[in-house]
Amino acid sequence: MGTDSGRRVGRPRAAQRPDSGLAPRAELLVAAAELFTTRGYAATTTRAVAERAGMRQATMYHYVSGKEELLADLLESTVAPSLTRARELLADTARPAEERLWELCRTDVELLCGGPHNLGGLYLLPEVRAERFAGFHAVRAELKDAYRRLIAATKAGDALDADELAVRTDLVFGLIEGVILVRRSGPAGSAPRFARATADAALRVVRD
Structure with a gap:
């Protein structure tokens, strides 16, 4: 499973997030799970995942490297x-x-x-x-x-x-x-x- 090490570049931009109680990375995984299984993996952009998770695209890269990492984590789960x-x-x-x-x-x-x-x-x-x-x-x-x-x-x-x-x-x-x-x-x-x-x-x- 992926980790956050080596990915924190700069300060994440503030964004209004859904009040789910989940950590940002977990929120991204939930968003990716929904979008990959409904819209399709190829048709889902990183911007769409970030927006669904309630954050900006630039903030998303503070937690994951991109779609492939999210897919890998979901598969292993x-x-x-x-x-x-x-x-x-x-x-x-x-x-x-x-x-x-x-x-x-x-x-x-x-x-x-x-x-x-x-x-x-x-x-x-x-x-x-x-x-x-x-x-x-x-x-x-x-x-x-x-x-x-x-x-x-x-x-x-x-x-x-x-x-x-x-x-x-x-x-x-x-x-x-x-x-x-x-x-x-x-x-x-x-x-x-x-x-x-x-x-x-x-x-x-x-x-x-």
Whole structure:
């Protein structure tokens, strides 16, 4: 995730900000999340983000380097909580692997379906392939590997060879991230219910 170090040049210009209680950088992320998911990343200017956050464009650069940094932070925010949970579940070897895998699936889907904006949809942007987003791809790869390790630890996974394990991991991970596209059409029911149903489906993929 980005930091403020090395970016403070001069004194930020005063601006009237919404009374949200958020820090300026957090306010910029909220504004960027809304605009990137409604107007589109390419169509959103830094001026628009700054204005939506209640500050001048020059002030914005006191907190972030530009749109790419905001996008990188937003992308990582969709994966980091699930990765934290995945690490906890991998360490909790007293619980059955299937139970832990189901919990990770549920947690991940709730994260992708939660919040006011479909931030997971930003994964599909062509810009995300750039080197600037290597941090996001590294975190996402570690999360996918956690899925692989949990699948391998299940009774069904124990019988899979390396190639078949890779296929099952791709299928399960694809199913989880597929909720990004489903959400665009508005999934029926609440996010928790949808998450449980998706986790159930993921376990069927592992077992079948």
